Amino acid sequence: MATATTFKDFRNNVKPNWCPGCGDFSVQAAIQRAAANVGLSPEKLAVISGIGCSGRISGYINSYGLHGIHGRALPIAQGVKMANKDLTVIASGGDGDGFAIGMGHTIHAMRRNIDVTYIVMDNQIYGLTKGQTSPRSAAGFKTKSTPLGSIEQTLSPMQLAVTTGATFVAQSFSTDLKDLTAIIEAGIQHKGFSLINVFSPCVTYNKVNTYDWFKENLTKLATIEGYDSSDRQAAMNTLMQHDDLVTGIIYQDTERPSYQQLVEGYSETPLSEADLDLGAEAFDQLVKEFM
Amino acid sequence: MAEQLSWKVGGQQGEGIESTGEIFSMALNRLGYYLYGYRHFSSRIKGGHTNNKIRVSTKKVSAVADDLDILVAFDQETIDVNYQELHANGIIIADTKFKPVKPEDTDAAFYAVPFTEMATELGTSLMKNMVAVGASCAIINLDVSVFLGVVEEIFGRKGETVVQKNMEAIQHGYDYMKEQLDTDTSALQLPPADGQKRMFMIGNDAIALGALTAGVRLMAAYPITPASEIMEYLIKKLPKVDGTVIQTEDEIAAATMAIGANYAGIRSFTASAGPGLSLMMEAIGLSGMTETPLVVIDTQRGGPSTGLPTKQEQSDLMAMIYGTHGEIPKVVIAPGTAEEGFYDTIEAFNIAEEYQLPVILLSDLQLSLGKHTVEPLDYSKVNIRRGKLVTEGIEPREDKSYFKRYEVTEDGVSPRSIPGVSGGIHHVTGVEHDETGKPSESPANRKAQMDKRMRKLDELTKVFPNPIYTNAQHDEADLLLIGFNSTGGAIEEAMVRLEADGMKVNHARVRLVHPFPTEEILPLIESAKQVAVVENNATGQLASIIKMNAGYPQKIKSILKYDGNPFLPHHIVESSKELM
Numbered sequence: 001m002a003t004a005t006t007f008k009d010f011r012n013n014v015k016p017n018w019c020p021g022c023g024d025f026s027v028q029a030a031i032q033r034a035a036a037n038v039g040l041s042p043e044k045l046a047v048i049s050g051i052g053c054s055g056r057i058s059g060y061i062n063s064y065g066l067h068g069i070h071g072r073a074l075p076i077a078q079g080v081k082m083a084n085k086d087l088t089v090i091a092s093g094g095d096g097d098g099f100a101i102g103m104g105h106t107i108h109a110m111r112r113n114i115d116v117t118y119i120v121m122d123n124q125i126y127g128l129t130k131g132q133t134s135p136r137s138a139a140g141f142k143t144k145s146t147p148l149g150s151i152e153q154t155l156s157p158m159q160l161a162v163t164t165g166a167t168f169v170a171q172s173f174s175t176d177l178k179d180l181t182a183i184i185e186a187g188i189q190h191k192g193f194s195l196i197n198v199f200s201p202c203v204t205y206n207k208v209n210t211y212d213w214f215k216e217n218l219t220k221l222a223t224i225e226g227y228d229s230s231d232r233q234a235a236m237n238t239l240m241q242h243d244d245l246v247t248g249i250i251y252q253d254t255e256r257p258s259y260q261q262l263v264e265g266y267s268e269t270p271l272s273e274a275d276l277d278l279g280a281e282a283f284d285q286l287v288k289e290f291m
Numbered sequence: 292m293a294e295q296l297s298w299k300v301g302g303q304q305g306e307g308i309e310s311t312g313e314i315f316s317m318a319l320n321r322l323g324y325y326l327y328g329y330r331h332f333s334s335r336i337k338g339g340h341t342n343n344k345i346r347v348s349t350k351k352v353s354a355v356a357d358d359l360d361i362l363v364a365f366d367q368e369t370i371d372v373n374y375q376e377l378h379a380n381g382i383i384i385a386d387t388k389f390k391p392v393k394p395e396d397t398d399a400a401f402y403a404v405p406f407t408e409m410a411t412e413l414g415t416s417l418m419k420n421m422v423a424v425g426a427s428c429a430i431i432n433l434d435v436s437v438f439l440g441v442v443e444e445i446f447g448r449k450g451e452t453v454v455q456k457n458m459e460a461i462q463h464g465y466d467y468m469k470e471q472l473d474t475d476t477s478a479l480q481l482p483p484a485d486g487q488k489r490m491f492m493i494g495n496d497a498i499a500l501g502a503l504t505a506g507v508r509l510m511a512a513y514p515i516t517p518a519s520e521i522m523e524y525l526i527k528k529l530p531k532v533d534g535t536v537i538q539t540e541d542e543i544a545a546a547t548m549a550i551g552a553n554y555a556g557i558r559s560f561t562a563s564a565g566p567g568l569s570l571m572m573e574a575i576g577l578s579g580m581t582e583t584p585l586v587v588i589d590t591q592r593g594g595p596s597t598g599l600p601t602k603q604e605q606s607d608l609m610a611m612i613y614g615t616h617g618e619i620p621k622v623v624i625a626p627g628t629a630e631e632g633f634y635d636t637i638e639a640f641n642i643a644e645e646y647q648l649p650v651i652l653l654s655d656l657q658l659s660l661g662k663h664t665v666e667p668l669d670y671s672k673v674n675i676r677r678g679k680l681v682t683e684g685i686e687p688r689e690d691k692s693y694f695k696r697y698e699v700t701e702d703g704v705s706p707r708s709i710p711g712v713s714g715g716i717h718h719v720t721g722v723e724h725d726e727t728g729k730p731s732e733s734p735a736n737r738k739a740q741m742d743k744r745m746r747k748l749d750e751l752t753k754v755f756p757n758p759i760y761t762n763a764q765h766d767e768a769d770l771l772l773i774g775f776n777s778t779g780g781a782i783e784e785a786m787v788r789l790e791a792d793g794m795k796v797n798h799a800r801v802r803l804v805h806p807f808p809t810e811e812i813l814p815l816i817e818s819a820k821q822v823a824v825v826e827n828n829a830t831g832q833l834a835s836i837i838k839m840n841a842g843y844p845q846k847i848k849s850i851l852k853y854d855g856n857p858f859l860p861h862h863i864v865e866s867s868k869e870l871m
Contacts (some may be wrong), residue, residue, distance in 0.1 A: 009560035012691055012693075013690075013692070014409040014729060029589040041713075043711060043712060043714075043716055044709040046555070049549065059718045061598070061690055062716065063716065064711075064717075064718070065718050066551075066554060066718075067720035067721065068547065068550075068577055068721060069547070069574065069576075069577050069721055070575050072543060072544070072574070074544075075544035075545075075548040075551065076548065076550055076551035077551060078546045078548055079509070079511065079549060079551025079553075079554070080551040080552065081508050081622050082535075082537070082548075082551075082552055082553040083508070083509065083553075083554075083556055083559065084555045084709075086711065087555065087710050091848070097449070103539060104539060105543075105544055105545070108540040109368070112459035112537075123617065126448070126631070148510065150398045155495060202687055203773060262533075263530075263535045264530050265529075265530025265531065265533060265534075265535070266530070266534075267508075267533035268533075268619055270711070271508045271533065271534060271557045272555055272557050274506075274508060274532070275531065275556070276505070276675050277506070278503065278504050279672050280671075283673075284670070286500060286504075286528070287500075287668060290490040290491060290492045290496065291320075291322075291489065291490055
């Protein structure tokens with residue numbers, strides 16, 4: 001019988017290489033707290049991350065972790081979950097990872113609805129490559145790659161998620177540790193894919209979307225009277241009204257089964273525990289079908 | 292009596308050409324004949340010339356035949372494109388519907404048969420292929436009753452009447468042809484076969500069955516010619532072992548999902564062709580760097596870019612050996628037959644887990660899609676080896692230090708714990724890392740880890756079963772023919788003819804292309820006067836690999852074919868003579 005864990009069990013002895021003041025520190029802390037709060041033991045958690053500053057997070061949590069290739073955290077995470085349904089799988093990375101190079105996977109992970117919690121650390125900029133524009137950068141945003149200001153439309157991952165069929169769509173702000181932790185817990189407990197976009201300011205390269213900027217502009221859904229996260233239409237309306245700058249659980253569909261619940265013949269026990277030997281009798285039967 | 296028979300049916304794609312060939316060959320398979328089929332088709336669904344060439348023999352055949360005995364034509368293009376393959380005793384039977392014209396410069400006999408008209412009289416023109424099958428049987432004197440079981444299997448679901456109508460169509464075709472035949476067809480009649488039941492399958496079936504037998508539980512794949520049959524077979528079979536196939540959004544997702552599943556302790560893989568493999572290269576590097584087992588099947592087709600998507604080629608070799616940036620240990624296996632495809636796929640999964648690296652199983656279109664008679668597969672030869680997988684019994688460490696997943700060991704292989712295993716927590720990253728998986732840029736660590744990873748290939752040429760298939764009867768050969776994948780059958784037939792002309796010929800087929808089995812092939816090269824590497828590409832990729840590893844740049848010549856069609860034995864005979 002495993003003893004109850006605390007967030008300290010999810011701390012390891014690696015010092016993150018993020019800049020002092022980076023929003024990602026709080027995201028790391030929130031994941032550690034949420035994991036303990038839902039009663040996980042470290043070996044039952046797998047954190048799969050992409051490439052970029054935030055992609056390093058899988059190395060900063062005492063759990064199984066895989067730091068993959070740019071934009072591919074989601075397919076790797078889905079493979080992990082398919083192999084062992086008893087694991088809690090968290091995928092994580094930045095806005096470039098999830099909404100630029102990995103966008104195809106993000107959309108299809110939402111459609112597919114495998115039970116993975118995807119936490120995006122959204123700083124509206126490319127940090128590790130030293131400050132280029134991101135799909136999340138505002139139009140007109142000046143960076144090294146857009147010296148005259150970005151002329152492309154800003155992507156709205158939350159509106160996209162609601163229309164794509166995601167069953168859990170949430171947004172948070174890295175300094176709201178309590179709210180963020182609660183949302184990650186809800187995401188872990190949600191049966192299906194959960195997308196959690198976290199505003200996680202880059203203190204080095206993004207001088208526009210700062211902590212103060214977010215504090216001024218964000219609205220907590222909890223303060224909107226009568227907000228119903230099961231109402232998809234209301235979710236879209238609210239996002240559009242607030243220019244996406246809301247925090248909380250925006251939309252959740254608790255009815256739709258997860259992918260693994262729908263797969264015909266899919267194992268009740270973790271596939272990773274299966275005996276691989278097919279057996280001579282089953283083999284003979286397969287062979288006969290070709291005669 | 293004929294030793295073997297070569298039969299071809301052709302017409303417009305989408306009008307049942309494939310099923311005509313399928314029904315004809317299924318019946319012959321059940322009689323115990325050996326078959327070797329090759330489909331010529333285009334990258335479209337309806338229209339365009341397609342044909343299905345089937346070779347039938349009482350002995351094992353492993354190549355497309357040079358010539359043709361019977362040509363069944365559903366359009367004039369079939370005649371015009373294919374009649375020159377017919378030898379003098381050959382026969383063309385053509386549907387009267389398109390008012391077929393016999394080419395002037397052929398000695399082959401020519402019969403117009405009302406395939407469509409007779410089928411329509413029986414109820415539907417769709418049965419014209421059955422009439423053609425019946426007519427073919429009349430020529431080779433095959434009792435049509437053998438088709439009953441096949442027809443029942445295919446049309447049984449549609450009811451007794453449909454089965455009966457189809458059998459009637461075969462009978463009508465047979466009777467009509469018997470009545471018309473005024474040429475001596477005794478040379479086209481096969482001796483009776485042994486009645487032995489044998490498997491009749493495409494290479495992709497054998498690979499898919501191999502994967503299932505190896506214990507695969509998840510296949511992640513994106514559809515592509517000529518690989519899709521592998522996922523289509525497994526989507527039917529994996530649910531029976533609690534697993535599944537996921538059709539991913541692209542090949543990058545397919546490869547990385549398979550990596551995730553392998554990391555978490557199951558056997559998972561993907562299959563694709565050139566364009567998909569190009570997309571997977573970064574993922575293959577991740578597998579190599581993180582030492583996560585991964586099996587990828589590459590069914591080669593005509594490249595580059597979209598190339599010739601439905602045609603035979605062997606031009607991915609270099610890309611598969613050297614593809615992905617940087618340097619990783621990787622194994623590339625090239626089975627030459629469906630049997631090898633089955634056993635080698637199982638071995639690919641074993642090697643991927645034992646050595647913790649990516650294994651690419653190379654096939655080609657001729658092997659993957661050609662339907663062949665396969666000798667019984669021996670389940671007792673199947674064994675599953677998972678290497679240094681650790682699932683329990685790790686001593687707990689109080690200081691939260693990581694498990695040494697990348698421990699530097701003598702053989703380069705480290706213990707591998709999987710998520711869920713207590714005490715096995717470690718980090719995995721494509722960044723250079725230390726023994727516990729933590730990122731490290733230390734020069735000493737870099738060298739230690741790089742050496743450890745590359746060391747895994749040291750013994751592979753010794754442990755891989757038959758890295759070179761050899762048919763070498765001569766201590767000193769005039770000519771050594773070398774090939775890989777599906778060209779082996781044509782090479783073996785060419786050898787027989789060259790030997791009959793007094794030449795001493797040895798054959799070496801490379802089954803393990805990377806790491807290259809230099810020691811195994813070197814004595815054969817040294818003892819041959821001439822060496823010719825036979826391959827379906829324009830630049831002689833295998834020849835380059837051999838020269839690079841074994842030397843002898845002056846002695847090693849190339850016989851190349853890159854027009855989209857497979858080698859026929861006579862191509863190799865003629866090219867070999869030119870080289871000598």
